[in-house]
Amino acid sequence: MRVLVVQNFDGTGLGQVETALAEAGAEIDLRMAHRGDALPTTAESHDAAVILGGGQNALADEEYPYIPGLLELARDFHARDKAVLGICxxxxxxxxxxxxxNQIGGSSEFGWCKVTLTEPGGADPMLKDVPKEFPIFQWHDDTFSLPPGAVHLARNGVAESQAFRIGRAIYGIQFHFEADRKLVRDWSTAFAATIANRHPDWPERLERDAASHGPQADAVGLAIARTWVSLI
Known part of the structure; x- marks a missing residue:
């Protein structure tokens, strides 16, 4: 199993998705697209793809000119019935x-927040084994409307579009299910200045919220990661 991983920003990572891929014996082909790594032009040489998060927005083609090619690549994975996972x-x-x-701005969440599965989400192959409502880590300002024909899988009061599926195994997940407490702590250090500008109380909140919500969030996140890998 060979999985393309597209990283869009320094300091991000696969987190619990890496755990699930390692358990399955997957080969990870990491491309730092924002650093100039070339992306494949087709999905022919990969069994699946993961597109990670980043601080830019989804319309930033001028600053990140690889984006249009990445969109075309995702469509090629879909045409070949290969799995794609997009996070944040x-x-x-x-x-x-x-x-x-895409809606830029107006949909900000940071920290562990509740997400609720829709009725189709509760029956979805990737989400059917997680609770109908659960806390999970969030870090975003933007949101989006569902693509035509997409299955709406999860929502909350800030962003209606928290998760969707297209076809068999193209999944867009707004929330950071890959971010267990270890990764959240890593981000809290690596992006401390950025976080402090907008969430100055985060150092006081971090360990309290991690204790309250982290165990369930970590368990849900790993379950989702493992189930997505099983769909490859």
Missing amino acids: LGSQLLARAFGGR
Whole structure:
């Protein structure tokens, strides 16, 4: 199993998705697209793809000129019935790739927040084994409308489009299910200045919220990661 991983921003990572891929013996082909790594032009040489998050928005083609090619690549994975997972920015890019409308700003969440599955979400192959409502880590300002024909899987009061599926195994997940407490702590250090500008109380909140919500969030996130890998 060979999985393309597209990283869009320094300091991000696969988190619990890496755990699930390692358990399955997958080969990870990491491309730092924002650093100039070339992307494949087709999905022929990979069994699946993961598109990670980042601080840019999904319409930033001028600053990140690889984006249009990445959208076309995602559509090629879909045409070949190969799995794609987009997380946070990755979900916004997948929404754009398949005809959704991106909304820049006005949808900010940070920290562990509740997400609720829709009725189709509760029956979805990737989400059927997680609770109907659960806390999970969020870090985003943007949102999107669902692409035509997408199955709406999850929502909350801030962003109606928290998760969707296209076809068999193209998944856009707005929330950071890959971010267990270890990764959240890593981000809290690596992006401390950025976080402090907008969430100055985060150092006081971090360990309290991690204790309250982290165990369930970590368990849900790993379950989602493992189930997505099983769909490859």
